[in-house]
Amino acid sequence: MTQFSAWNVIKNGFNGQKGWSRQWRDPEPKANYDIVIVGGGLHGLATAYYLAKNFHLKNIAVVEKGWIGGGNAGRNTTIIRSNYMLKGNREFYEASLTLWENLSHELNYNVMFSQRAHIGLYHTPNALDAAARRYNIMRQTGSDGEIWSRNTIKKKIPHLNFADDARFPIHGALVQKRAGTARHDAVAWGYARAADMLGVDIIQQCEVTSIKRSAQKISSLHTSRGEITANKVAFAVAGNTSRLWQMAELGNLPIESHKLQAFVTEPIKPLLDHVVVFGVAGAHFYISQSDKGGMVFGGDIDWYKSYAQKGNLPIVQDVAECALSLMPCLGRVKLLRHWSGVVDMSMDGSFFMCKTPLDNLYLNAGWNYGGFEASPASGWYFADLIANDRPDKVIQNHDLDRFRRGVHIDERGAGSDPKLHG
Amino acid sequence: MIQISCPFCGKRDHSEFSYGGDGQINYPPLDASEDTWHDAVFLRENIYGRQIETWQHLYGCRSWLLVERDTRTHEIFSVKLAHSDWQKLMEENR
Ligand SMILES: Cc1cc2nc3c(=O)[nH]c(=O)nc-3n(C[C@H](O)[C@H](O)[C@H](O)COP(=O)(O)OP(=O)(O)OC[C@H]3O[C@@H](n4cnc5c(N)ncnc54)[C@H](O)[C@@H]3O)c2cc1C
């Protein structure tokens, strides 16, 4: 595999770019692996990478029913932040942000991580109080946070709606400067390439269609490319978790599959340098500008459960209304594309990373809206869980049984209704 | 756009309705065991295919409805009033 370096870029400039090789192999599946990870999204690929890198494990496969990064990995709005407040989430997402800061070097692949700051707007004095509490918690636990006044925001982001007749006047903002965006496809490719270099088999077009198990263990996975046995099996299939869980005859989960849409406009000149989030009185909207110039934005889920990767019109209207009330200057910009992904919404809005009722099965699911920013830490801690067969302290409450113990990791305080945890 | 045929108001865009959730959950009696309550409150079948779910015709007659819908395609197969007595009355007077 050719390493990316300034030297190699120059060298290949002289030889017609002929010196580059495939980014990862395309192996036939073997009949047996030590570890099989189902799902070639960011979490599955990152897990495989850290299993190989941190624990020197060999004989690992990632099986993906379509192409890697074709699920939510390649459909999200790429916001990365660590402004979580509750124990467990706080440490986990902070660890993730720290991993992001060195990820391009770690993977020898430019994931275009851009720490352009996450600006959470607030519109009432009491919302600012709540925000100050959150950011104080963050600052006391090793993260960064700032409160910006209306005047500061006006100077830094002049195109927002500061009009006197704005329905929700901007009072201030919570800012996390280390937050930002990255190129989602590059993250999938970067992890795939780096894992492949350490010997991981990445097997695409390989759907798990049924599962054979004994009372205590998964004995084999039936796939569209043949039967595969594994000592350990890990699920990282996001919106399809319940389906795999039921293939293994494990019953019901505290998860619902919903769909979340994303939107991008035609490219325009640089307009917005930050990630801006607008959430007040039922409105929910987040926007940034991609390096190509498109305005990338999204809002709420479509509210009803769905496995269809297709969104519906009321949310298009919702999001367009939010866009115009926040940035009226976007009024004549045309929408270029919009799409939808199936998100695994959990009962308290937080994820599950845990052992399961079966001895050799591990679960990674329940990412709601926040699984992109979680990817590096998800791979890191999930690899640790699989390799050592016990959860790290940071994720010890992210198990399926937490509700029985009365533990709810509910950042919004929205209660046990998955659709409310946007 | 999904359209739901409200038994009172006729076919309307789903933006007039508000989604409730699973229509097949039966909450246990108050003195049922904690385990039974845990399962009813926190666990979901998360059906891939046809399911019964509740919607309310919020910007119409405000009835709660039981809708049979496919979560893979959003196709709707049947709509009934959630209140079984009213549904019966409706059928008798059709
Ligand atoms: C529109 C949208 C916007 C989002 N915005 C953000 C954001 O701004 N910030 C953020 O942090 N998060 C965001 N998210 C959430 C984030 O994208 C997801 O939580 C995250 O990508 C999920 O992890 P993953 O990448 O491993 O999932 P996926 O990429 O969905 O990977 C799961 C893989 O499993 C495969 N699979 C499923 N069933 C099988 C089977 N039977 N056999 C084999 N393979 C199977 C699928 O094909 C898929 O590739 C957003 C999500 C969406 C949909």
Ligand SMILES: [Zn+2]
């Ligand atoms: Zn009606």
